[in-house]
Amino acid sequence: MGAYKDSVLFGTLLLCFFSGTFADSPCAARKIAKKSVVCVCNSTYCDRITKEPLTAGQYVVYKSSESGLRFNKTKANLQPVSDSGSGYTLLLHPQTTFQTVEGFGGAVTDAAGINWKNLSASAQEALINSYFSDYGLQYNMIRVPIGGTDFSTHPYAYNELPVNDAQLSNYSLTYEDFTYKIPMIRSAMQAGSTPIHVIATTWSPPPWMKSNHAYTGHSRLKPEYYQTYADYHLKFLEKYTAEGIPIWAITTTNEPTSGLVGFINSINNLGWTSGSMGSWIVNNLGPTIRNSTFKYIKIITGDDQRLTLPYWVNLLIAEHPKALDYIDGIGVHYYTDFLTPAAVLSEVGKSYPDKFIIATEACEGTMLFEKHHVDLGSWIRAKKYLIDIIDDFNHGVVGWIDWNLCLNVQGGPTYISNFADSPIIVFPEKDAFVKQPMFYAMGHFSKFVPRGSQRISVTQKVGCRHSVWNVAFITPKGTVVVVLYNDGKAIKVTIQLGGNQAVVEMEANSVATVEIMSN
Numbered sequence: 446m447g448a449y450k451d452s453v454l455f456g457t458l459l460l461c462f463f464s465g466t467f468a469d470s471p472c473a474a475r476k477i478a479k480k481s482v483v484c485v486c487n488s489t490y491c492d493r494i495t496k497e498p499l500t501a502g503q504y505v506v507y508k509s510s511e512s513g514l515r516f517n518k519t520k521a522n523l524q525p526v527s528d529s530g531s532g533y534t535l536l537l538h539p540q541t542t543f544q545t546v547e548g549f550g551g552a553v554t555d556a557a558g559i560n561w562k563n564l565s566a567s568a569q570e571a572l573i574n575s576y577f578s579d580y581g582l583q584y585n586m587i588r589v590p591i592g593g594t595d596f597s598t599h600p601y602a603y604n605e606l607p608v609n610d611a612q613l614s615n616y617s618l619t620y621e622d623f624t625y626k627i628p629m630i631r632s633a634m635q636a637g638s639t640p641i642h643v644i645a646t647t648w649s650p651p652p653w654m655k656s657n658h659a660y661t662g663h664s665r666l667k668p669e670y671y672q673t674y675a676d677y678h679l680k681f682l683e684k685y686t687a688e689g690i691p692i693w694a695i696t697t698t699n700e701p702t703s704g705l706v707g708f709i710n711s712i713n714n715l716g717w718t719s720g721s722m723g724s725w726i727v728n729n730l731g732p733t734i735r736n737s738t739f740k741y742i743k744i745i746t747g748d749d750q751r752l753t754l755p756y757w758v759n760l761l762i763a764e765h766p767k768a769l770d771y772i773d774g775i776g777v778h779y780y781t782d783f784l785t786p787a788a789v790l791s792e793v794g795k796s797y798p799d800k801f802i803i804a805t806e807a808c809e810g811t812m813l814f815e816k817h818h819v820d821l822g823s824w825i826r827a828k829k830y831l832i833d834i835i836d837d838f839n840h841g842v843v844g845w846i847d848w849n850l851c852l853n854v855q856g857g858p859t860y861i862s863n864f865a866d867s868p869i870i871v872f873p874e875k876d877a878f879v880k881q882p883m884f885y886a887m888g889h890f891s892k893f894v895p896r897g898s899q900r901i902s903v904t905q906k907v908g909c910r911h912s913v914w915n916v917a918f919i920t921p922k923g924t925v926v927v928v929l930y931n932d933g934k935a936i937k938v939t940i941q942l943g944g945n946q947a948v949v950e951m952e953a954n955s956v957a958t959v960e961i962m963s964n
């Protein structure tokens with residue numbers, strides 16, 4: 446213990462002596478009319494936030510709000526529980542634990558890489574540090590497409606030529622991998638202090654493997670290429686590992702049901718019925734991966750809307766029970782969450798208790814009816830993220846991965862004009878980028894809930910007119926972290942832990958992360 450304290454002290458002295466750059470710096474806020482603020486970063490300035498160290502009996506509250514707070518910190522001492530406190534009371538039960546947290550992150554798409562590369566080297570560094578460093582959001586997960594997606598400048602896959610090449614004799618990475626994706630992931634790996642778990646996903650294989658000979662539209666994998674498509678994944682693992690990027694997991698194709706109804710969307714896809722997917726996992730993908738040097742890689746199926754989960758995954762397993770020998774987890778996407786209560790996640794979780802559920806993709810602004818794909822300063826979008834993440838974790842999800850890490854102000858590039866919003870919007874002509882409210886929404890979890898944390902039970906005392914959204918965790922260091930979202934008017938929240946309590950004053954439309962060290 447003594448040695449640990451000395452090294453912490455020594456580290457602090459060194460940092461202060463040499464640079465002092467680890468101090469916090471505030472958001473360079475720009476108010477957007479009728480909206481919240483965005484925080485502006487450029488090659489010489491970007492806001493930074495460090496976690497406040499705690500000693501026994503202390504807690505720190507970090508607040509962000511529609512009114513413009515961004516990780517506003519206050520430290521205080523726990524007080525003995527008293528009944529005099531009015532307002533709303535939550536009781537934490539750290540002995541009752543649920544799922545273990547895997548992490549938080551975003552996707553390194555071509556679009557993200559193109560926008561990032563459009564900044565100067567020092568602004569690029571600021572963007573990566575904003576997400577991955579200890580004075581940023583401390584993201585520890587990345588999703589990377591295997592080949593192209595709708596957020597590319599053109600459709601592509603590996604080994605497009607020669608056609609009908611079942612041996613994949615011409616499989617090589619592309620310009621986009623070498624110019625955008627690999628450099629961006631490497632940079633993230635260097636910025637972070639914990640290993641980044643990378644999840645790789647195919648949208649569409651080369652058209653020659655598909656029934657419709659195209660990247661988009663209604664499609665199936667041709668039966669003669671089932672093994673080839675498994676090998677297609679193995680080759681990607683080899684190529685990225687050779688570039689110094691280990692892959693933690695693969696998913697079994699992005700949104701497999703989109704390709705079943707391909708006529709309503711023009712996104713690169715591959716359609717899979719649950720039965721054919723089950724067969725491919727059991728006969729091709731599973732044995733190929735588990736018999737390879739990459740046998741420990743996680744296999745995540747689903748990777749589709751919450752709506753499809755109970756039907757598609759249950760059917761897959763009912764028809765091919767052996768798939769359970771190969772599947773490690775189930776991926777869920779965000780876009781239909783307003784149609785499907787999160788309770789289906791718990792239901793699926795109960796059916797397969799040794800499989801994890803992870804949120805693999807989310808973004809705002811893609812809906813056709815939305816006027817602004819990019820909505821600068823939108824607090825509503827931050828709130829949607831916050832509530833969705835809280836709800837997902839309260840129903841067993843172990844991780845939450847956002848879509849494009851950054852986009853331009855139009856919400857692209859996307860070759861099919863499927864423009865979307867992103868937590869970071871890049872302005873290359875100004876060599877600057879802005880952090881949207883959604884950025885801080887992600888950070889209220891990713892920065893304070895490290896990998897290995899476990900969700901704990903929270904109950905509430907009655908007697909208050911409105912409640913706050915909440916979720917709580919115990920971290921590997923033994924601190925308790927609570928994330929609260931207050932959707933209504935100002936409220937005082939009392940958090941009881943054992944015989945002590947913390948008090949959090951929350952303004953309207955605000956989020957608070959509270960880290961508590963009780964002993």
Ligand SMILES: *[C@@H]1O[C@H](CO)[C@@H](O)[C@H](O)[C@H]1NC(C)=O
Nearest residue numbers: 473485486487488489490491
């Ligand atoms: C970068 O941002 C800071 C803080 O907002 C500002 O003072 C500075 O002038 C900006 N630098 C450039 C090159 O725009």
Ligand SMILES: *[C@@H]1O[C@H](CO)[C@@H](O)[C@H](O)[C@H]1NC(C)=O
Nearest residue numbers: 471508514515516517518519
């Ligand atoms: C935190 O917020 C309070 C108001 O709630 C404000 O007085 C204080 O200046 C803020 N601190 C920082 C560092 O922004």
Ligand SMILES: *[C@@H]1O[C@H](CO)[C@@H](O)[C@H](O)[C@H]1NC(C)=O
Nearest residue numbers: 604605606607608615616617
């Ligand atoms: C191999 O792929 C490249 C594109 O990556 C293509 O230019 C070349 O023609 C292909 N070779 C054969 C033999 O098809």
Ligand SMILES: *[C@@H]1O[C@H](CO)[C@@H](O)[C@H](O)[C@H]1NC(C)=O
Nearest residue numbers: 731732733734735736737740
């Ligand atoms: C490995 O391959 C062999 C034959 O190729 C097969 O019998 C075995 O089931 C495979 N192992 C796994 C773990 O799938």
Ligand SMILES: *[C@@H]1O[C@H](CO)[C@@H](O)[C@H](O)[C@H]1NC(C)=O
Nearest residue numbers: 559560563853857858873874
């Ligand atoms: C990159 O920046 C230049 C201006 O500096 C701009 O013309 C171009 O459109 C940008 N590319 C993207 C994809 O935003």
